Every structure is written in structure tokens, then in C-alpha cells.
Amino acid sequence: MQTTEQVVPIRTPEAALEGEIVRVINPDGSTREETDPKLPAEKVVALYRAMVRTRIIDEQLVKLQRQGRIGFHIGSLGEEACIIGSAAAMREDDWILPCYREFGALLLRGFPLQSYVDNMYGNCDDQVKGRQMPDHYTSRKDHFGSVSSPIGTQITQAVGLGWAARAKGKDEAVGVYFGEGATSSNDFHAGLNFGGVYKAPVVFLCRNNRWAISVPSERQTASRTFAEKAVAYGIRGVRCDGNDLLATYRTVRDAVERASRGEGPTLVEMLTYRLGGHSTSDDPRAYRVQDEVERWERTDPMIRTRRHLDQLGVWSDAQETQLRDETLAELRGCIQRAEAKDPPELDSIFDEVFEERPWHLEEQREQMLAGPRTIKHH
Amino acid sequence: MPEMNLVQAINLALKQEMRRDEDVVLLGEDVGKVGGVFRVTQGLYDEFGEDRVLDTPLAETGIIGAAIGMALYGLRPVPEIQFADFIFPAFDQIVSEAAKFRYRSGGEYTVPMVIRSPVGGGIRGGHYHSQSPESLFIHTAGLTVVCPSNPYDAKGLLTSSIRTNDPVLFFEPKRVYRAVKMEVPEEEYTIPIGKAKVVREGEHVTCIAWGAMLFEALSSAQELEAKGVEVEVIDLRTLWPVDIETIVESVKRTGRVVVVHEAPKACGFGAELISLIMEKAFLHLEAPPVRVTGWDTPFPYTLENEYLPLQHRITPALLETAQY
Numbered sequence: 001m002q003t004t005e006q007v008v009p010i011r012t013p014e015a016a017l018e019g020e021i022v023r024v025i026n027p028d029g030s031t032r033e034e035t036d037p038k039l040p041a042e043k044v045v046a047l048y049r050a051m052v053r054t055r056i057i058d059e060q061l062v063k064l065q066r067q068g069r070i071g072f073h074i075g076s077l078g079e080e081a082c083i084i085g086s087a088a089a090m091r092e093d094d095w096i097l098p099c100y101r102e103f104g105a106l107l108l109r110g111f112p113l114q115s116y117v118d119n120m121y122g123n124c125d126d127q128v129k130g131r132q133m134p135d136h137y138t139s140r141k142d143h144f145g146s147v148s149s150p151i152g153t154q155i156t157q158a159v160g161l162g163w164a165a166r167a168k169g170k171d172e173a174v175g176v177y178f179g180e181g182a183t184s185s186n187d188f189h190a191g192l193n194f195g196g197v198y199k200a201p202v203v204f205l206c207r208n209n210r211w212a213i214s215v216p217s218e219r220q221t222a223s224r225t226f227a228e229k230a231v232a233y234g235i236r237g238v239r240c241d242g243n244d245l246l247a248t249y250r251t252v253r254d255a256v257e258r259a260s261r262g263e264g265p266t267l268v269e270m271l272t273y274r275l276g277g278h279s280t281s282d283d284p285r286a287y288r289v290q291d292e293v294e295r296w297e298r299t300d301p302m303i304r305t306r307r308h309l310d311q312l313g314v315w316s317d318a319q320e321t322q323l324r325d326e327t328l329a330e331l332r333g334c335i336q337r338a339e340a341k342d343p344p345e346l347d348s349i350f351d352e353v354f355e356e357r358p359w360h361l362e363e364q365r366e367q368m369l370a371g372p373r374t375i376k377h378h
Numbered sequence: 379m380p381e382m383n384l385v386q387a388i389n390l391a392l393k394q395e396m397r398r399d400e401d402v403v404l405l406g407e408d409v410g411k412v413g414g415v416f417r418v419t420q421g422l423y424d425e426f427g428e429d430r431v432l433d434t435p436l437a438e439t440g441i442i443g444a445a446i447g448m449a450l451y452g453l454r455p456v457p458e459i460q461f462a463d464f465i466f467p468a469f470d471q472i473v474s475e476a477a478k479f480r481y482r483s484g485g486e487y488t489v490p491m492v493i494r495s496p497v498g499g500g501i502r503g504g505h506y507h508s509q510s511p512e513s514l515f516i517h518t519a520g521l522t523v524v525c526p527s528n529p530y531d532a533k534g535l536l537t538s539s540i541r542t543n544d545p546v547l548f549f550e551p552k553r554v555y556r557a558v559k560m561e562v563p564e565e566e567y568t569i570p571i572g573k574a575k576v577v578r579e580g581e582h583v584t585c586i587a588w589g590a591m592l593f594e595a596l597s598s599a600q601e602l603e604a605k606g607v608e609v610e611v612i613d614l615r616t617l618w619p620v621d622i623e624t625i626v627e628s629v630k631r632t633g634r635v636v637v638v639h640e641a642p643k644a645c646g647f648g649a650e651l652i653s654l655i656m657e658k659a660f661l662h663l664e665a666p667p668v669r670v671t672g673w674d675t676p677f678p679y680t681l682e683n684e685y686l687p688l689q690h691r692i693t694p695a696l697l698e699t700a701q702y
Contacts, residue, residue: 127484128484153443155443156444156446156447159447160446167453168451187440187471190437191443352485354480355480355542
């Protein structure tokens with residue numbers, strides 16, 4: 001059994017950055033020549049804007065949940081760089097299969113904020129018709145998967161999806177997200193194994209945010225790193241600083257290009273930290289020390305990316321304030337509209353279980369419509 | 379018209395659908411070069427190649443997870459689970475993912491996939507090569523469950539299943555694989571999902587069965603004919619959504635019903651069938667509905683014929699019900 005003394009050093013940001021880890025942005029905001037993806041400044045600004053938006057929306061949704069106006073939120077506080085950086089590195093036609101913490105990636109793909117907020121409310125305009133908890137979104141037109149709560153199930157699906165795209169002669173890779181906890185799941189093993197055997201065009205995107213609800217990453221595995229698991233599957237494994245926007249972008253873009261060239265999958269371990277709880281249903285004070293959180297707050301990806309923009313001289317406090325005000329105003333508008341909308345149609349419960357409604361669902365639908373009504377919906 | 383057994387009929391349906399639609403792909407353990415442990419996919423690897431018939435690593439969750447991914451993209455995968463007893467590693471993918479994709483994505487994603495798997499006992503397979511897990515899947519909203527009893531139905535039902543835009547579990551009674559031969563048209567045809575077949579008409583008692591047990595029910599019906607009891611035998615063919623009309627119409631006429639299945643009794647599909655009959659035909663019943671099923675035990679090896687609801691148990695149940 002590991003002692004507390006052994007556990008704590010592994011958990012520090014400094015320890016995370018030992019070994020071969022792709023990094024681009026130095027703590028002072030300057031970049032390393034050898035790894036810098038050399039994105040145009042306006043692209044970096046656009047990605048930073050997406051990170052700021054993600055952070056603001058996250059904070060507001062937590063408040064909304066605390067006020068009892070939405071039932072649940074699962075966010076990405078502290079993981080914005082690895083989510084935005086990796087999603088941006090996927091090409092337009094590439095597919096993203098989400099875990100459940102990647103609403104930032106969904107919005108980056110152009111999914112309207114209003115639709116996302118409608119999903120938080122499960123109202124009549126919710127893309128998935130109020131059938132799932134908040135943050136369980138879908139957008140096929142954006143080549144974005146469907147969130148489900150079971151852990152790791154999307155990993156094997158990503159392999160099949162990528163295999164199918166290649167079989168149809170399409171140059172479309174798949175980026176599939178999961179936390180480090182999911183590396184313990186059956187589907188992680190089967191997915192990486194199948195991916196290796198079929199050389200599927202897949203990038204396995206492991207957000208190592210150190211915590212799977214209350215279980216620390218060193219309790220998920222006795223491996224020294226998560227990336228090294230790739231070795232046993234005969235695929236490439238790399239680690240990058242997940243709090244470094246450009247390192248994440250660079251690493252994932254390389255992996256996408258390899259996949260596209262037919263060189264098979266890559267397991268990318270993105271080293272980051274879950275600054276918030278697992279979800280609004282979780283209080284992390286019950287299992288981790290504040291000191292650890294504070295150390296990671298000093299490596300907050302927002303701070304480092306901002307320092308880089310300052311070095312480039314392409315961003316100002318005034319722009320930041322304006323972005324903040326605009327995002328808050330847009331979100332407020334979306335929330336007001338979402339709250340005013342009706343719940344989904346009653347009998348939509350019985351739609352899309354199958355392509356056509358069979359007799360038993362027809363019968364139950366009629367029974368429900370003719371029967372007593374509950375008064376309250378979410 | 380050529381004579382075929384169940385294996386040949388299923389093989390022909392797969393071949394014809396693969397020729398008709400290049401999006402149909404097969405995957406599973408040993409389905410490729412060797413043509414499956416029961417040889418159901420024999421020759422397909424040679425005709426269609428390794429990109430249409432995939433030998434997979436030995437992991438059911440990988441087979442079904444990957445098949446779902448293929449289906450999400452737009453293919454029509456037909457994964458094989460070598461024995462239904464080995465389907466459980468993939469249970470999460472089937473019930474949490476395949477069954478729910480259409481619903482949970484608001485209709486944006488669908489999973490047109492047919493999971494083929496041999497079921498049932500009577501082949502000296504012991505506990506892990508004999509079970510009938512159909513009710514676990516019937517219980518899950520979003521799944522269609524098919525179980526043909528004979529080569530003709532199997533070919534038409536498999537063709538329909540592959541053309542269905544939702545996940546289908548296609549259970550093949552392995553005891554029948556090579557035991558029954560009948561005339562099967564070589565040309566394409568379909569049998570609609572959700573339609574049962576009255577395979578023997580009778581006015582005294584209705585017997586509902588499917589898969590391998592259908593032949594036991596028919597033997598019992600034949601046996602009872604000599605005693606003046608006319609048994610109506612219904613082959614469900616599609617278990618879910620079940621053809622309730624055919625069942626209710628028959629039971630209203632006979633007033634008596636016996637359900638036969640290999641799976642254990644508790645929460646077996648017979649329980650659901652009898653509940654539906656009680657809801658829809660209670661006032662027509664002349665006798666308590668009866669289940670003749672596998673026992674609520676694990677599936678035994680040496681004593682499997684004592685476990686299975688064979689003719690020796692079906693005949694007295696039908697007689698008692700008819701004379702009640």
C-alpha cells in the first residue's frame with residue numbers, strides 16, 4: 001500500500017513535468033522553438049478566447065446548479081488547454097467522441113451555445129429531447145459523438161468508427177476522449193488492442209487530470225505513466241503538458257497526421273489537473289488537500305496561455321474584459337430563453353426507441369396520454 | 379428448390395446481403411479464414427476479403443464496441459458472438475450503448491447492427507455453451523430479438539434483420555444447425571420482423587415456442603393427436619417486439635395456453651408472455667396458463683435432457699391444460 005508520503009510528491013505539478021513530456025509554452029510565456037507548432041497569432045487568440053469562454057460558462061453553470069436552476073453540471077475547470085488544444089488539432093472532418101467533460105470542444109466545433117444551454121435544461125429544443133442528464137449532448141453534423149455515462153465505452157466505438165471511415169475511403173481520423181480512470185476499463189484495453197491490430201486512424205486522448213471522482217491516478221495503475229501502456233498494444237504513446245495549449249495542439253496534430261498517413265493510433269496522455277469537483281454532485285474537500293489544489297492553480301492553463309499572448313503582444317486586459325462581458329451577456333440570454341421554453345412533448349418519451357413505434361409502445365403511449373399527469377418536470 | 383440446413387441458409391443470407399450491399403461487414407472470433415466454429419460464415423472470407431470479413435481479437439466488448447462504431451459511421455455490421463454464453467463481456471455495449479443510441483442522441487445516431495449468436499442446449503455443451511439469454515435483451519428497451527426455428531425462416535428473417543435500421547439480436551438455435559433440412563429458395567426473400575407463424579392449427583390448447591423447442595412442441599402435438607387433443611402450435615420467430623395479435627387471437631379461441639422455453643423459469647420470456655395474455659385475454663381463459671421451461675438452475679452437463687423442456691415434459695403439460 002502506498003503511504004501519504006509517497007503519494008503527495010507524485011501529485012505535484014513539478015513531478016508531473018518530469019521525463020519526456022512535450023512542452024511548448026514556458027512559464028514566462030515564451031515558447032520552445034523545437035516543439036512550437038507555430039500557429040498564426042490570430043489562431044492562438046481564437047483558441048485562447050475559446051478557453052476563456054469555456055471557463056466562464058463552466059463557472060456560471062456551477063452557480064446555476066447551486067441555485068437549483070439546473071440539475072447537474074460536469075465541467076472542465078483547469079482542463080481547458082488540453083480540451084481546446086486537442087479539439088482544435090483535429091481536422092474539420094475528423095470525428096470527436098467525447099467523454100463528458102468536453103463541452104468546450106463541442107462549442108469549438110460550432111455547436112450553438114443556445115443548443116448547449118437547452119441541453120442543460122432538457123427543454124423542447126434540446127437536441128436530445130430531454131432524454132439525458134445535462135452535459136450529455138450529441139451533434140452528428142459536427143462529427144461529434146453522443147455522451148454516455150458508462151466509462152470507456154466510446155473507446156472501442158472510436159476504433160470501429162475510424163475503421164469504417166477508412167473502409168469507405170475517407171481521410172477522417174477519430175479523437176476519443178477519456179479520463180485516466182477509464183484506462184482501467186475493459187473498453188480501454190479492447191479499444192487500444194483492436195486499434196493496434198487494425199491500425200485504425202484513432203487518437204486516444206487521455207486527460208490525466210489526477211482524479212477519478214475521489215480516486216487518485218496512482219490508484220488506477222501501477223504503471224509509471226499512462227502513456228507507456230501504449231507499448232504493450234504496439235502503438236505509439238506520448239505525454240504532453242496538458243496545461244499547455246500549444247503542446248497539446250502540437251502533440252495531437254502530430255498524432256492525427258500519423259493516423260491519416262496510415263501509421264496507426266496514438267495514445268496521448270495529457271497531463272492536467274481537475275481543479276473543480278468531479279461534477280456539481282461532488283465535494284473534493286472530502287478527499288484531497290487544499291495545498292495540492294493551490295499548487296496546481298499556479299499552473300492554471302489560463303495564466304500560461306495569457307502570458308504567451310502577452311509575449312506576442314496580441315491581447316489586452318481591455319479585450320479580456322470585453323470577451324468576459326460579451327460571453328456573460330450571451331450566456332444570460334441563452335439561459336433566459338432556455339428557462340422560458342417548454343419541456344419536450346409528453347409522448348416524445350416513446351419516440352426513437354426504435355425507428356418505428358411497435359405495438360407495445362403505441363399502447364403505452366396511449367395509456368400515458370389518457371392517464372394521470374405529474375405536475376412537475378425539471 | 380435446394381434443400382438446406384440452418385447453417386447453409388444463414389450463410390446464403392449473409393452472402394446475398396453482402397453482395398447486395400457493400401456496407402454489410404462481418405466481424406467476430408474465427409469468422410474469417412476458418413468460417414466460424416460452426417462454419418456459418420464459411421467461404422465468405424474468400425469471396426469478400428479481409429476488409430468485409432474480419433477475424434477479431436478475442437474480446438466481445440471489442441467486437442460489439444467496434445461494430446457499434448462502424449454502424450455509427452453508416453456501415454451495417456453483423457458481429458458474431460461465438461456462443462451466447464460469451465455475450466456478457468459485451469453486455470454494457472449492447473444494453474447501454476447500441477440499444478440507446480437512437481434515443482439518447484435524439485435520433486441523430488442509429489446502430490443498424492445484427493448480433494448473431496448461437497443459443498440453446500442439447501449439444502452436450504455444458505453450462506457455458508448452452509444458455510438462452512433472450513429475456514435479458516428483451517427487457518432492454520431498444521433491442522429487437524429474433525430466434526428462427528428453421529432454415530427457411532432463418533434466411534428470410536436474417537435478411538430482414540440486416541435491413542433493419544436498429545440493433546437486432548439474432549439467436550440461432552445451435553441444436554438445429556445441422557439437424558433440420560428443408561427446401562429454401564435460392565433467391566432473396568424477406569420475412570417480416572414481428573410476425574409469428576401458426577405452424578399447426580388446433581382448437582383445444584395453444585402452445586407457444588421458438589427455436590429448437592418448437593420441434594419438441596410439434597412432437598408433443600403429434601403425440602396428443604392420437605389422444606384426440608388438438609394443439610395449436612405458434613412459432614414466435616421474432617421474440618421482441620412479439621406478435622401479440624397472433625397469440626391473443628389463438629388463446630381467445632382455445633382458452634388454454636402453454637409456453638415452452640429453454641431459459642430458466644424465473645423472469646423468463648414466458649412470464650412476460652403470460653402476463654400479456656392475462657391482460658388481453660383473461661376472460662377467455664379456461665385453464666391457468668402454464669410454463670414448461672428450463673429449471674432455475676445453472677445449465678447442467680450430464681443431465682441436460684432433464685433440464686431441457688423436451689417432449690416428455692411438454693406433452694403432460696399440454697394434456698393437463700387441455701383437460702383442466
